[in-house]
Amino acid sequence: MTTIQTVQAAKNAARSCALLSENTRRGILLAMADALLENTENILSANALDMARAKEAGRNSQFLDRLMLSEDRIRSMAQGVRDVANLPDPLCGMRDVVTRPNGLTIAKKPVPLGVVAIIYEARPNVTADSIALCVMSANAVVLRGGSEAIDSNRAIAGVMIEAANASDMPEGAIALIEDTSRESAQQLMHMNGLVDVLIPRGGKGLIDSVVREATVPVIQTGAGVCHVYVDATADVQMATNIIVNAKCSRPSVCNAAETLLVHRAIARFFLPDCLMRLAEAGVELRGCEKTRMIIPELAQATDEDWETEYGQLILSVKIVDSLQEAVEHITRYGTGHSETIVTQDIAKAQEFTNMVDAAAVYVNASTRFTDGFEFGFGAEIGISTQKLHARGPMGLSALTSYKYIVLGSGQVR
Amino acid sequence: MTTIQTVQAAKNAARSCALLSENTRRGILLAMADALLENTENILSANALDMARAKEAGRNSQFLDRLMLSEDRIRSMAQGVRDVANLPDPLCGMRDVVTRPNGLTIAKKPVPLGVVAIIYEARPNVTADSIALCVMSANAVVLRGGSEAIDSNRAIAGVMIEAANASDMPEGAIALIEDTSRESAQQLMHMNGLVDVLIPRGGKGLIDSVVREATVPVIQTGAGVCHVYVDATADVQMATNIIVNAKCSRPSVCNAAETLLVHRAIARFFLPDCLMRLAEAGVELRGCEKTRMIIPELAQATDEDWETEYGQLILSVKIVDSLQEAVEHITRYGTGHSETIVTQDIAKAQEFTNMVDAAAVYVNASTRFTDGFEFGFGAEIGISTQKLHARGPMGLSALTSYKYIVLGSGQVR
Numbered sequence: 001m002t003t004i005q006t007v008q009a010a011k012n013a014a015r016s017c018a019l020l021s022e023n024t025r026r027g028i029l030l031a032m033a034d035a036l037l038e039n040t041e042n043i044l045s046a047n048a049l050d051m052a053r054a055k056e057a058g059r060n061s062q063f064l065d066r067l068m069l070s071e072d073r074i075r076s077m078a079q080g081v082r083d084v085a086n087l088p089d090p091l092c093g094m095r096d097v098v099t100r101p102n103g104l105t106i107a108k109k110p111v112p113l114g115v116v117a118i119i120y121e122a123r124p125n126v127t128a129d130s131i132a133l134c135v136m137s138a139n140a141v142v143l144r145g146g147s148e149a150i151d152s153n154r155a156i157a158g159v160m161i162e163a164a165n166a167s168d169m170p171e172g173a174i175a176l177i178e179d180t181s182r183e184s185a186q187q188l189m190h191m192n193g194l195v196d197v198l199i200p201r202g203g204k205g206l207i208d209s210v211v212r213e214a215t216v217p218v219i220q221t222g223a224g225v226c227h228v229y230v231d232a233t234a235d236v237q238m239a240t241n242i243i244v245n246a247k248c249s250r251p252s253v254c255n256a257a258e259t260l261l262v263h264r265a266i267a268r269f270f271l272p273d274c275l276m277r278l279a280e281a282g283v284e285l286r287g288c289e290k291t292r293m294i295i296p297e298l299a300q301a302t303d304e305d306w307e308t309e310y311g312q313l314i315l316s317v318k319i320v321d322s323l324q325e326a327v328e329h330i331t332r333y334g335t336g337h338s339e340t341i342v343t344q345d346i347a348k349a350q351e352f353t354n355m356v357d358a359a360a361v362y363v364n365a366s367t368r369f370t371d372g373f374e375f376g377f378g379a380e381i382g383i384s385t386q387k388l389h390a391r392g393p394m395g396l397s398a399l400t401s402y403k404y405i406v407l408g409s410g411q412v413r
Numbered sequence: 414m415t416t417i418q419t420v421q422a423a424k425n426a427a428r429s430c431a432l433l434s435e436n437t438r439r440g441i442l443l444a445m446a447d448a449l450l451e452n453t454e455n456i457l458s459a460n461a462l463d464m465a466r467a468k469e470a471g472r473n474s475q476f477l478d479r480l481m482l483s484e485d486r487i488r489s490m491a492q493g494v495r496d497v498a499n500l501p502d503p504l505c506g507m508r509d510v511v512t513r514p515n516g517l518t519i520a521k522k523p524v525p526l527g528v529v530a531i532i533y534e535a536r537p538n539v540t541a542d543s544i545a546l547c548v549m550s551a552n553a554v555v556l557r558g559g560s561e562a563i564d565s566n567r568a569i570a571g572v573m574i575e576a577a578n579a580s581d582m583p584e585g586a587i588a589l590i591e592d593t594s595r596e597s598a599q600q601l602m603h604m605n606g607l608v609d610v611l612i613p614r615g616g617k618g619l620i621d622s623v624v625r626e627a628t629v630p631v632i633q634t635g636a637g638v639c640h641v642y643v644d645a646t647a648d649v650q651m652a653t654n655i656i657v658n659a660k661c662s663r664p665s666v667c668n669a670a671e672t673l674l675v676h677r678a679i680a681r682f683f684l685p686d687c688l689m690r691l692a693e694a695g696v697e698l699r700g701c702e703k704t705r706m707i708i709p710e711l712a713q714a715t716d717e718d719w720e721t722e723y724g725q726l727i728l729s730v731k732i733v734d735s736l737q738e739a740v741e742h743i744t745r746y747g748t749g750h751s752e753t754i755v756t757q758d759i760a761k762a763q764e765f766t767n768m769v770d771a772a773a774v775y776v777n778a779s780t781r782f783t784d785g786f787e788f789g790f791g792a793e794i795g796i797s798t799q800k801l802h803a804r805g806p807m808g809l810s811a812l813t814s815y816k817y818i819v820l821g822s823g824q825v826r
């Protein structure tokens with residue numbers, strides 16, 4: 001099938017998907033989880049083909065690690081699918097029920113979005129994950145993964161589709177686009193009327209190109225240049241713990257911190273010990289002029305540093321004259337993801353949470369908590385950095401819309 | 414200023430807008446309403462220039478009626494602004510407050526979207542309306558109206574901006590783009606990172622071109638090919654009232670009905686009287702083959718009829734064999750706006766509301782109720798026919814997003 005035929009088939013199937021009962025959807029998920037486990041050998045053989053090609057192409061160890069599957073990883077993939085089957089049904093119930101003076105009863109009923117398309121890179125786990133979330137939210141899903149993982153994706157999607165179709169999932173409602181050319185991605189970005197939402201999952205380059213080019217509705221995810229601002233009144237021990245955690249606990253993810261901002265009134269007292277702890281944890285530090293006046297051996301941070309999502313153990317450090325200057329720096333260089341203030345002054349905390357425009361604004365906690373699981377949603381389809389539809393960690397409900405049901409007894413206007 | 418400078422200035426002003434207190438915003442609205450009344454003469458003179466040009470260009474009476482202002486219309490424009498000032502603050506309060514097991518308290522705080530851009534046609538009332546809704550929701554707003562109304566728009570926006578700036582509205586937060594060329598609209602559609610949402614308001618041509626071309630987030634509004642389906646068990650008196658109301662009460666608007674679907678079991682009993690009442694009301698009728706077997710003098714409806722939003726007193730009529738066939742017709746030709754079933758059978762009502770995918774699905778009521786005021790929102794920025802962000806009538810809250818505020822006491826992950 002061509003890409004357009006695949007998406008057209010998904011669109012047709014989406015209508016039947018929307019009518020699947022909660023129990024049917026849960027049953028499909030459990031069948032898919034079982035099928036993943038039963039087909040571990042096949043999936044691993046397919047993955048071995050991808051791994052061999054990636055090694056031959058000289059991919060780095062980070063890339064290989066994301067691509068590689070193992071028995072353990074397939075087991076946790078299956079468990080992830082099972083976990084989604086146990087989440088509350090996002091389509092359950094009615095909201096905002098009102099009866100109007102004319103007797104009309106109006107209610108919002110949650111409904112699936114329709115066709116969810118996902119463009120992603122060489123992470124086979126996104127395949128299982130996205131299928132599970134879309135099935136639970138009764139959406140049709142069209143996956144367009146990277147060429148580097150095509151054998152793994154084909155195996156995983158194949159197993160899940162077979163199990164789903166055997167359990168009443170409408171034919172065509174789950175589809176993997178096997179054409180991994182740039183053209184197939186371009187086509188998806190312009191299928192207005194067929195694709196109800198397109199979610200890019202991957203690096204900045206992928207996301208930027210989708211946001212810049214797509215004419216279908218997009219949810220922008222990911223890019224995180226996150227800041228920790230240590231205010232004049234911060235508890236220095238707490239501040240040190242928070243920045244060490246925000247930078248070091250998992251530097252490759254989008255909610256890791258990239259820049260430490262420090263109020264000048266506390267800088268001399270706070271920075272030497274804090275930066276030593278960061279250096280001991282293996283962090284490469286780059287400081288502004290004022291920071292280098294306190295710790296001269298630091299490398300100089302440039303404008304490029306302020307706007308870079310390092311994704312590794314590098315941290316830029318800047319001393320600011322005021323909370324206002326910290327907010328201005330964040331406004332200029334932040335990506336609207338996660339920002340935190342460490343302070344003991346409640347007025348400053350309030351000023352910071354009011355002024356900073358980001359998906360998640362923290363007081364006295366690590367930026368690393370911006371995550372669907374940590375927020376208690378039980379699953380995550382991504383972290384939105386846009387303001388339309390969904391912002392911040394997106395759980396199952398971000399994959400739903402609603403329709404108004406209006407019950408009358410002959411009312412006319 | 415160039416278009417890009419105007420939007421850049423609005424983006425900068427949006428930060429300060431977001432911090433305006435509820436009282437300040439209400440004060441700005443009341444000042445703007447007063448200013449509209451005080452400047453009635455100026456606005457009418459400006460409108461006279463637009464009207465003269467439109468007459469010279471040979472515009473039809475519908476066009477002239479939409480363009481024309483009068484003392485009465487300016488008074489009701491000012492009252493509309495005043496009404497928005499009296500709505501509940503959409504930025505008030507926190508939602509979904511939870512405390513997680515680790516002690517983090519997480520809440521969603523409503524925030525404005527940022528920069529709302531509106532592209533519209535020759536309706537000067539959209540200018541006042543959009544400014545009022547954006548001010549109340551603390552957004553910056555960039556208006557790009559049609560060339561035919563430029564003098565009226567310049568006068569209305571000028572008066573409102575002057576009054577707003579005198580009442581603490583940040584400079585540049587309300588802007589009218591005076592360049593009404595195709596290029597200025599095109600630029601707006603591609604200002605990713607500056608325009609947070611673009612809402613086209615106007616005819617199908619305008620909306621389609623924005624949806625097809627824009628890469629900034631768009632909310633699709635408007636187009637309505639709405640159906641009334643009369644089921645086998647309908648109360649024929651109620652059904653007649655509903656279709657007459659849905660077609661005739663205001664045929665030019667998007668929630669008016671365009672097609673009547675009738676179950677064959679009731680057709681012979683229902684159609685003759687119903688169609689006579691419609692004909693008496695001045696409706697031109699076009700029927701399918703089966704309808705013409707009952708009433709041979711009807712004109713033949715073509716495929717084009719089923720997909721046309723007439724916007725005038727024309728109605729197409731089709732006899733269907735089943736509810737299923739009615740739903741299929743609606744799925745194929747409907748625009749996802751408003752659909753109604755007339756029935757006394759609760760199971761059929763439920764089947765219809767489950768199967769039909771539209772912003773508003775009615776049982777035993779006219780489609781004409783799909784409207785922000787009728788739904789009790791007190792205002793309306795448009796009727797969304799997409800599923801992302803907002804669906805159906807959009808009140809003030811559709812112009813908001815949220816941010817997560819996370820309060821901790823030193824939590825790390």
